[in-house]
Amino acid sequence: MNNYRNLRVALLGCGSVGAQVARILLEHEDELAARVGSRLELIGIAVRDVNTKRDVELPQELFTTDAEQLILGADIVIELMGGIEPARSLILSAISSGADVVTANKALIATHGEELAGVAEQVGAQLYYEAAVAGAIPIIRPLRESLAGDRINRVMGIVNGSTNYILDRMDRFGDSAEAAAAIASELGFLEADPTLDVEGYDAAQKATILASLAFHTNVPGDAVHREGITQITAGQIEAARKAGYVIKLLAIAERLVDDNGVEGISARVYPALISREHPLAAVHEGKNAVFVEAEAAGSLMFYGAGAGGKETASAVMGDLVSAARRHVAGGPGIPGSTHADLPVLDIENVETKYQIMLEVNDQPGVLAEVAGVLSEHGVSVARLEQSVPQDANGTATLVIGTHSAKESALAATVTALAASGAVSAVSSVLRVEGN
Amino acid sequence: MNNYRNLRVALLGCGSVGAQVARILLEHEDELAARVGSRLELIGIAVRDVNTKRDVELPQELFTTDAEQLILGADIVIELMGGIEPARSLILSAISSGADVVTANKALIATHGEELAGVAEQVGAQLYYEAAVAGAIPIIRPLRESLAGDRINRVMGIVNGSTNYILDRMDRFGDSAEAAAAIASELGFLEADPTLDVEGYDAAQKATILASLAFHTNVPGDAVHREGITQITAGQIEAARKAGYVIKLLAIAERLVDDNGVEGISARVYPALISREHPLAAVHEGKNAVFVEAEAAGSLMFYGAGAGGKETASAVMGDLVSAARRHVAGGPGIPGSTHADLPVLDIENVETKYQIMLEVNDQPGVLAEVAGVLSEHGVSVARLEQSVPQDANGTATLVIGTHSAKESALAATVTALAASGAVSAVSSVLRVEGN
Numbered sequence: 001m002n003n004y005r006n007l008r009v010a011l012l013g014c015g016s017v018g019a020q021v022a023r024i025l026l027e028h029e030d031e032l033a034a035r036v037g038s039r040l041e042l043i044g045i046a047v048r049d050v051n052t053k054r055d056v057e058l059p060q061e062l063f064t065t066d067a068e069q070l071i072l073g074a075d076i077v078i079e080l081m082g083g084i085e086p087a088r089s090l091i092l093s094a095i096s097s098g099a100d101v102v103t104a105n106k107a108l109i110a111t112h113g114e115e116l117a118g119v120a121e122q123v124g125a126q127l128y129y130e131a132a133v134a135g136a137i138p139i140i141r142p143l144r145e146s147l148a149g150d151r152i153n154r155v156m157g158i159v160n161g162s163t164n165y166i167l168d169r170m171d172r173f174g175d176s177a178e179a180a181a182a183i184a185s186e187l188g189f190l191e192a193d194p195t196l197d198v199e200g201y202d203a204a205q206k207a208t209i210l211a212s213l214a215f216h217t218n219v220p221g222d223a224v225h226r227e228g229i230t231q232i233t234a235g236q237i238e239a240a241r242k243a244g245y246v247i248k249l250l251a252i253a254e255r256l257v258d259d260n261g262v263e264g265i266s267a268r269v270y271p272a273l274i275s276r277e278h279p280l281a282a283v284h285e286g287k288n289a290v291f292v293e294a295e296a297a298g299s300l301m302f303y304g305a306g307a308g309g310k311e312t313a314s315a316v317m318g319d320l321v322s323a324a325r326r327h328v329a330g331g332p333g334i335p336g337s338t339h340a341d342l343p344v345l346d347i348e349n350v351e352t353k354y355q356i357m358l359e360v361n362d363q364p365g366v367l368a369e370v371a372g373v374l375s376e377h378g379v380s381v382a383r384l385e386q387s388v389p390q391d392a393n394g395t396a397t398l399v400i401g402t403h404s405a406k407e408s409a410l411a412a413t414v415t416a417l418a419a420s421g422a423v424s425a426v427s428s429v430l431r432v433e434g435n
Numbered sequence: 436m437n438n439y440r441n442l443r444v445a446l447l448g449c450g451s452v453g454a455q456v457a458r459i460l461l462e463h464e465d466e467l468a469a470r471v472g473s474r475l476e477l478i479g480i481a482v483r484d485v486n487t488k489r490d491v492e493l494p495q496e497l498f499t500t501d502a503e504q505l506i507l508g509a510d511i512v513i514e515l516m517g518g519i520e521p522a523r524s525l526i527l528s529a530i531s532s533g534a535d536v537v538t539a540n541k542a543l544i545a546t547h548g549e550e551l552a553g554v555a556e557q558v559g560a561q562l563y564y565e566a567a568v569a570g571a572i573p574i575i576r577p578l579r580e581s582l583a584g585d586r587i588n589r590v591m592g593i594v595n596g597s598t599n600y601i602l603d604r605m606d607r608f609g610d611s612a613e614a615a616a617a618i619a620s621e622l623g624f625l626e627a628d629p630t631l632d633v634e635g636y637d638a639a640q641k642a643t644i645l646a647s648l649a650f651h652t653n654v655p656g657d658a659v660h661r662e663g664i665t666q667i668t669a670g671q672i673e674a675a676r677k678a679g680y681v682i683k684l685l686a687i688a689e690r691l692v693d694d695n696g697v698e699g700i701s702a703r704v705y706p707a708l709i710s711r712e713h714p715l716a717a718v719h720e721g722k723n724a725v726f727v728e729a730e731a732a733g734s735l736m737f738y739g740a741g742a743g744g745k746e747t748a749s750a751v752m753g754d755l756v757s758a759a760r761r762h763v764a765g766g767p768g769i770p771g772s773t774h775a776d777l778p779v780l781d782i783e784n785v786e787t788k789y790q791i792m793l794e795v796n797d798q799p800g801v802l803a804e805v806a807g808v809l810s811e812h813g814v815s816v817a818r819l820e821q822s823v824p825q826d827a828n829g830t831a832t833l834v835i836g837t838h839s840a841k842e843s844a845l846a847a848t849v850t851a852l853a854a855s856g857a858v859s860a861v862s863s864v865l866r867v868e869g870n
Contacts, residue, residue, distance in 0.1 A: 024584065024731065035583050035651070130581065136732035138573075138581030146565065146573030148470050149459065149752020216470070279738060282717045296459065297571035297749035300739035303714060304732065314732035317584020 006041040007324050010074035010099075012067050012090060013081035014047050016309030017104055017131070019055040021078060021316050022062070036324040044070045055309065072097060076323045078316060079103040088112055095125045100323040104131030104312055110205035114218045126326060128319035133206045134159050134288045136311035137304040138318065143213045143292070151295040152214040154254045156433065159206040161286035161306040162189040162197040163229050163249040167271070168284050170237045171246050177232060189286055199228035200269040203251045210290070211253030211267040215342055219253070223344040225268035232271050236428050239357060239399050243383070245273035246281045250433055256345050264345040272433040273355055280434065291434075347407050353382065353432035354402045354410055358417060359425040360386075362394040369422040370398065377413040379405045395424055401432070441476040442759050445509035445534075447502050447525060448516035449482050451744030452539055452566070454490040456513060456751050457497070471759040479505045490744065507532060511758045513751060514538040523547055530560045535758040539566030539747055545640035549653045561761060563754035568641045569594055569723045571746035572739040573753065578648045578727070586730040587649040590688045591868065594641040596721035596741040597624040597632040598664050598684045602706070603719050605672045606681050612667060624721055634663035635704040638686045645725070646688030646702040652777040654688070660703035660782040667706050671863050674792060674834050678818070680708035681716045685868055691780050699780035707868040708790055715869065726869075782842050788817065788867035789837045789845055793852060794860040795821075797829040804857040805833065812848040814840045830859055836867070 009025065011018055025032070025042045033039045045058070046067035064070055067090055071077050077094040079101060081087045087108050091101050095116070103109065109116070109132045120127045130140045134157065143152070158164050162184050169180040181198070184190050196202045204224040211219040229249050240247050254266045274281055279301045283289040288306025293299055305311040360366045367386070374381055380403040387397040402410075410429070418426050444460065446453055460467070460477045468474045480493070481502035499505055502525055506512050512529040514536060516522045522543050526536050530551070538544065544551070544567045555562045565575045569592065578587070593599050597619050604615040616633070619625050631637045639659040646654040664684050675682050689701045709716055714736045718724040723741025728734055740746035795801045802821070809816055815838040822832040840848075845864070853861050 020731065028584075028586065031586070032584065136729075137735060138577040141576060141581050142573040145757055146576050146753040147749065148756035149463075149467065149754075150749040151463065151466070279717060282714060294571075294749060296455065296745045296752070298740045298743070298746050300572060300737075302735075302737060304735035308733070310731045311733050314582065314585040314729060317731070318581040319584075321583035322580055 006039040007036070007075045007327055008043045008073055009040050009320065010043055010070045010077045011045040012071070012077065012079045012087070014045050014054055014058075014063075015080065016055055017312045017316065018045070018080040019058070020309045020313035021080065022058050023056045024313060024317055026058070032321065036321055037328045038324060040320070040324055043073060046070045068093065071099065074099050075327055076100045076102065076320060078320060079105055080316070081105070082107070084108055084111065088116070091116055092119060095120050095123060095127070098123065098125060100126045100128070100326065102128045102316055102319040102323055104129070104316055106132040106202075106205050106209070110208040110221050113209065113212065126323060128323055129209075130319050131312045131315035133209050134290055134302070135304070135306040135308060136314045137288055137290065137302050137306065138315070139210070139290045139302050140213060141318075142302065143210070147292070147294055147297060150297050152255070152292060153295060154252070154293040155210050155214045155290060156280065157206070157210060157251045157288070157290035158248055158280055158283050159251045159288055159290065159306060160197055160200075160203040160249060161288055162191070163203070164283065164288070165189050165286045166198075167229060167232065167237070167247055167249065170232070170234060171241065172284070174234065176234050198230050200226045200249065203249060203269040207251035207253055207267045207269050210251065211265055214253055214292075215255060215265050217265055217342040217344075219265060219267050219344055223267060225270070225347040227270035229271050233428075236357070236430065239428075240273050240355065240430075242385070243273070243355065243399065243401060244276055245355070245432065246276055247271050247430070248274050248280060248283070250274070252433065254350075256349055258345050258349045262343065264343040264349075266345050266347070266350050268347055268350065270431060272352075272431040274432070274434040278434045350407050351404050353404050355428070355430050355432055356400045356402065356414070356417070356426070357428035358398040358400070358423050359395050359427055360398050360423055362396040366422040369420060370400075370417065373416045373420055374400070374402070374413060377409050377416065379409055379413050397427075441474040442471070442510045442762055443478045443508055444475050444755065445478055445505045445512045446480040447506070447512065447514045447522070449480050449489055449493075449498075450515065451490055452747045452751065453480070453515040454493070455744045455748035456515065457493050458491045459748060459752055461493070467756065471756055472763045473759060475755070475759055478508060481505045503528065506534065509534050510762055511535045511537065511755060513755060514540055515751070516540070517542070519543055519546065523551070526551055527554060530555050530558060530562070533558065533560060535561045535563070535761065537563045537751055537754040537758055539564070539751055541567040541637075541640050541644070545643040545656050548644065548647065561758060563758055564644075565754050566747045566750035568644050569725055569737070570739070570741040570743060571749045572723055572725065572737050572741065573750070574645070574725045574737050575648060577737065578645070582727070582729055582732060585732050587727060588690050588730060589728040590645050590649045590725060591715065592641070592645060592686045592723070592725035593683055593715060593718050594686045594723055594725065594741060595632055595635075595638045595684060596723055597626070597629075598638070599718065599723070600624050600721045601633075602664060602667065602672070602682055602684065605667070605669060606676065607719070609669070611669050633665050635661045635684065638684060638704040642686035642688055642702045642704050645686065646700055649688050649727075650690060650700050650777055652700055652779075654700060654702050654779055658702060658779040660705070662705035664706050668863075671792070671865065674863075675708050675790065675865075677820070678708070678790065678834065678836060679711055680790070680867065681711055682706050682865070683709050683715060683718070685709070687868065689785075691784055693780050693784045697778060699778040699784075701780050701782070701785050703782055703785065705866060707787075707866040709867070709869040713869045784842070786839050786841050788839050790863070790865050790867055791835045791837065791849070791852070791861070792863040793833040793835070793858050794830050794862055795833050795858055797831040801857040804855060805835070805852065808851045808855055809835070809837070809848060812844050812851065814844055814848050832862075
């Protein structure tokens with residue numbers, strides 16, 4: 001089996017993922033050698049402090065603080081430091097010295113992925129980042145390879161485990177938003193800065209990566225429309241349930257045609273209603289899933305753990321084996337994939353259904369007035385439910401499900417509804433996805 | 436973009452999948468060229484009769500009846516004829532002439548996969564067969580590549596759409612087995628010979644392929660334990676529902692250790708109870724899904740269409756693009772994967788939970804007698820439900836859920852129960868999977 005020289009692997013970073021990668025490399029050395037056709041030799045692990053206690057016991061002599069020096073001798077560099085710098089510079093110098101790079105660095109790929117892929121293509125090196133989106137779930141490789149002969153129309157993912165955990169608790173156990181967030185935080189589901197999760201920043205970075213891959217187009221991070229889950233209330237979840245929906249934070253990348261007939265991409269993150277019959281509705285707790293709609297393949301879903309040291313290490317190892325096989329086999333591997341250059345369209349071009357909740361004065365003529373406002377703006381009503389008034393003021397709740405409408409039409413409708421005498425408050429406007 | 440010579444693609448067979456592959460090749464020529472870095476030129480389609488009407492309108496001059504001649508000029512051969520011969524001989528001569536081969540031929544890969552892969556490896560050609568298992572769902576590539584650095588413990592799939600359609604109708608609409616099968620047949624879900632579906636032969640071929648890939652071991656078709664769904668009744672489905680389960684026909688490949696401490700593989704197909712909370716329980720109608728448990732990645736699921744011309748064509752096209760990129764890039768691609776050579780263990784070594792249904796005489800001491808028989812054979816009861824007697828003879832139905840037990844212990848238990856005076860009939864014994 002050992003018919004090729006050893007491949008020298010350098011590891012940058014030794015947090016929960018890095019420690020697991022090092023463990024697997026050392027423990028499964030023979031099995032990996034059989035799969036690759038060559039031994040994978042871990043030549044060192046670059047860390048900030050060689051004396052830090054690690055999740056896994058590893059030989060002390062592997063550790064170094066000199067990352068620059070370490071990567072010079074490597075065939076393959078695994079970057080698990082996170083953050084933009086020094087990760088970006090180290091990856092660039094690894095690529096320039098001819099090494100292949102495997103990274104789990106979502107923020108870096110989302111912001112500098114095109115730059116890194118461009119440099120890699122120039123020198124004939126490869127950049128792998130399966131672990132950057134949806135942890136253990138193989139989604140990058142299916143998008144780049146399995147569906148390479150098909151035409152993807154939409155990618156819709158639950159790609160942030162902590163917000164899914166919060167929304168799932170609210171839906172299945174009737175928790176308030178605060179209670180669910182407290183439990184998520186206690187279980188370590190939320191990032192140190194929970195804003196990254198609950199305001200949708202993390203999901204938006206993954207949407208950038210998914211959109212770029214699915215549509216062979218560079219989608220910059222600031223082109224992703226982003227809304228978080230902080231406005232979601234138990235009342236909205238309950239109203240969604242009554243109408244047969246569950247609320248999920250979705251990262252969506254979609255092929256669209258704008259009003260001028262221009263084909264482009266929409267990339268967006270927001271909490272949306274999705275039918276309880278949809279496969280994404282069954283994604284509970286901190287799990288992730290990516291639902292893909294392709295012209296020929298139809299609907300596909302990829303489901304699994306979106307985070308965790310061991311789980312993410314599995315994706316890193318898959319990339320490492322691919323990189324190593326490429327070394328043994330020769331040849332430059334898969335070419336870069338941003339060749340389509342479709343424009344990224346504004347959220348105004350998106351058309352979805354909506355669920356609108358209004359507080360209305362319970363008096364004759366209210367329904368007619370509300371219906372009038374909707375029809376004036378070309379928004380058509382699919383279903384409507386009015387609660388009995390709950391307080392002395394005679395305020396009732398009106399839940400309206402609309403047919404598909406443009407974002408722009410909806411925005412104008414909501415402004416008009418808020419200004420209407422019959423409506424005391426527009427308490428919720430949420431999109432409905434996945435029809 | 437066109438920086439490499441055209442790649443010559445020959446198509447063998449032009450049924451529902453072949454016609455879609457030809458359509459995509461012709462319609463998406465430019466897009467495919469951009470993705471591959473070279474034009475894919477369809478040089479001909481070998482068929483039995485050039486005058487047969489096809490699902491898609493295709494240029495008449497592409498058709499030929501001389502498959503042997505056609506493949507001589509090809510860089511990549513796509514085999515979609517099905518059956519063992521002449522498919523096997525044609526693939527062997529394509530490989531021998533240096534071409535890469537893409538096939539959707541499940542029966543051929545299940546029975547001759549090792550032979551074909553061996554010859555391909557010798558000459559440095561590649562054999563791709565993503566479409567042979569679970570249609571459009573990318574499962575082969577994730578198993579061969581994404582999880583190549585992980586250690587798979589179990590693969591459990593719903594890989595036959597027609598039996599899933601039948602069981603799903605029985606479960607969700609209360610259909611009888613006959614009524615559900617009649618609808619499945621009307622909708623074209625069943626093969627010309629429905630035995631292949633309902634007796635589990637089709638699922639067993641897919642189990643062979645999945646087991647071989649997941650465990651890097653050649654698993655011969657006759658080593659797969661196979662039971663079909665023809666014995667499944669509405670009563671069993673109802674009893675499963677009451678206990679929180681749904682019945683699915685599962686193809687399972689699992690890493691096991693036998694009583695002598697020998698590590699091996701179990702490959703089996705049978706209808707089994709699975710918790711309604713399990714992701715596989717939400718796979719409805721004719722959909723397929725493959726659930727994978729790996730040491731580091733944890734639980735993953737791949738879901739989508741398991742059949743259909745367009746859907747299967749998507750998987751074929753993904754393989755074709757991979758093969759074409761390999762030609763452009765050079766190098767031999769992924770090495771063969773049957774290097775572990777684990778023994779295939781008999782079903783006797785499998786340990787699962789069971790649900791047993793008994794018809795018992797409704798008289799004092801019956802429960803004690805039944806419980807005694809179970810405990811004598813080391814089978815422990817997890818739950819038990821006794822119906823009120825429904826007929827004048829005073830016969831009651833007893834539903835027993837067991838803890839995990841070996842197949843051999845269970846077989847002895849069932850024999851003893853059948854011989855017991857308290858039991859008038861053992862009406863059902865089903866395994867419970869997915870704990």
